[in-house]
Amino acid sequence: MTTFIQTNPSAGDDMVASFQLENSSVRGRITRLGDFSVDAILKRHDYPRWAAHALGEALSLAVLTSATLKMDGRILVQAEGDGPISLLVAESRTDGGLRGYLRLNRDKWDAMEATLGDERPTVKQMIGKGILGLMIIQNNANAQPYQGIVPLDGDTIADCAALYFAQSEQIPTHIRLSVGGIEETGGTRRWRAGGAIIQQIASDDARGDTSEEWDHASALFETLSRQELVDPQLESPRLLFRLFHENGVRMEPPSAVRDECTCSADRLKGTLSSMPKVELEDMAEADDTLVADCQFCGRIYRIPLDELG
Numbered sequence: 566m567t568t569f570i571q572t573n574p575s576a577g578d579d580m581v582a583s584f585q586l587e588n589s590s591v592r593g594r595i596t597r598l599g600d601f602s603v604d605a606i607l608k609r610h611d612y613p614r615w616a617a618h619a620l621g622e623a624l625s626l627a628v629l630t631s632a633t634l635k636m637d638g639r640i641l642v643q644a645e646g647d648g649p650i651s652l653l654v655a656e657s658r659t660d661g662g663l664r665g666y667l668r669l670n671r672d673k674w675d676a677m678e679a680t681l682g683d684e685r686p687t688v689k690q691m692i693g694k695g696i697l698g699l700m701i702i703q704n705n706a707n708a709q710p711y712q713g714i715v716p717l718d719g720d721t722i723a724d725c726a727a728l729y730f731a732q733s734e735q736i737p738t739h740i741r742l743s744v745g746g747i748e749e750t751g752g753t754r755r756w757r758a759g760g761a762i763i764q765q766i767a768s769d770d771a772r773g774d775t776s777e778e779w780d781h782a783s784a785l786f787e788t789l790s791r792q793e794l795v796d797p798q799l800e801s802p803r804l805l806f807r808l809f810h811e812n813g814v815r816m817e818p819p820s821a822v823r824d825e826c827t828c829s830a831d832r833l834k835g836t837l838s839s840m841p842k843v844e845l846e847d848m849a850e851a852d853d854t855l856v857a858d859c860q861f862c863g864r865i866y867r868i869p870l871d872e873l874g
Contacts, residue, residue, distance in 0.1 A: 577597060577800035577802075578597050578598065578601070579597070579598060579600070579601045579822045580596065580597055580820065581594060581595070581596040581629065581631075581632045581820055581822055582595055582632075582801060582816050582819035584805055584814055584817065585815050586809055586813070587813030587814065589812055590765055590766040590775035590779065591763055591764070591765060591766070591782040592764055592766060593763035593764065594629050595759075595761045595762075595816070596628045596629055596759060596761075596822065597759045597794075597800075597801055598621075598628065598663075598822060599797075602663050602824050603621050603625075603744075603756050603758040603824075604755050604756040605824035606620070606663070606665055606824050607620065607621060608756065609862070610863075613678070615685055615691065616649075616650060616667060616669060616691065617744070617756065618744040619653060619688070619692075619722060620655065620665050620667050621744035622722040622742040623642045623653055624657070625742045625759060626723075626740075626742060627641070627642045627655040627656060627663070628657045628663065629760050629761075630642070630699060631657035631658065631659060636659070636705070637660070637704040637705075638658070638701060638704050639657060639701075640657050640699060640700070640701060641698075641700040642654070642656075642657075642697070643655075643698045643699075644692050644695060644696070644717065645696060645698075646695025646696070646717060648673065648690065648691055648692045648693025648694075649670050649673035649674035649676075649691055649692075649693075650668065650669055650670075650674075650691050650692045650693075651670060651692075651693075652668040653665075653667040653668075653692065654666055656861075657822070661820060661821050661823055662823060662825035662826075662827065663824055664824065664861040664862065677690060677691070688717050688721055688725060696714050696715065696716055697722070697725040697726070698712055698715075699726075700713075713733035715733075721742070722742055723760075736764050736767075737764065738763070738764045738765075739763050739787070740760070740761070740762045741789050741791070741794060742759075742794075743758065743759050743791035743794035744757070745757050745758075745792070745795035757797065758795065759794030760794065761789060763782060763783070763786050765778075765779040782809070782812070785808050785809060785811075788808070789804075802816055826859060826861045826862035826864070828862060828866075833857060834872060834873060837855060837868060837873055846870070853871070854867045854869050854870065855867070855868045855869075855873075856868075
């Protein structure tokens with residue numbers, strides 16, 4: 566795992582921003598996640614190291630894709646399979662809220678680790694035979710969700726995401742995702758994650774052939790390392806300048822990202838009220854209350870049966 570030594574929180578974290586290469590057909594987005602987003606989420610669940618990496622990368626992917634939405638809503642990144650991680654979910658909202666969790670089979674995970682040792686497992690080894698889906702959900706009950714699904718082909722979440730963009734959006738795309746830990750004085754660790762994506766704007770009469778611009782930007786982007794994306798000393802403007810200073814690059818004002826769940830007692834009551842009364846009674850505790858916990862944030866709710874109508 567990528568490790569850095571630092572004693573103070575870095576600036577410029579928990580954000581996402583768009584950027585544009587000057588006089589070029591290439592646009593992109595960059596995100597850096599830290600104490601108030603990915604660290605809070607991963608510490609809450611205390612997953613094994615490489616499982617935490619997978620969720621951290623999915624959270625970064627969700628943030629990068631939600632930043633493109635022109636309406637109020639959310640992006641849901643979800644992977645399902647028959648491996649040690651049977652379900653992985655990362656959700657990023659246009660208001661900056663972020664949440665995520667995964668479902669882990671400890672016996673399968675331990676067996677995988679016994680085989681691999683310290684070697685980083687691939688997505689297929691962690692999630693097994695399965696799919697990666699990206700769903701766009703508007704904050705409009707009349708709007709149908711859009712979902713694109715791709716097989717789990719590739720070694721990383723980024724590999725699978727690249728396949729999604731190639732098949733679903735058909736826009737030339739390169740993507741980098743990274744997760745790392747900061748070792749602090751006293752032995753504590755803080756999680757960090759980062760991601761960047763570039764895409765080619767289609768050629769037209771005004772722009773002409775943009776393939777040469779894209780090839781040049783792609784070559785520069787390929788030099789971006791995982792370490793740079795999570796380096797607490799290398800803030801986003803400096804990182805983009807390091808990559809694209811030859812052409813010039815302009816980063817838009819960033820938007821804040823934060824760990825925030827959308828669960829509530831009222832929402833849970835609405836879900837439970839739609840269930841048959843006999844099922845609710847079977848699920849209830851001896852004191853006629855229903856106990857449920859949020860898989861994302863871990864909050865526990867106790868709902869009396871008589872409040873469900």
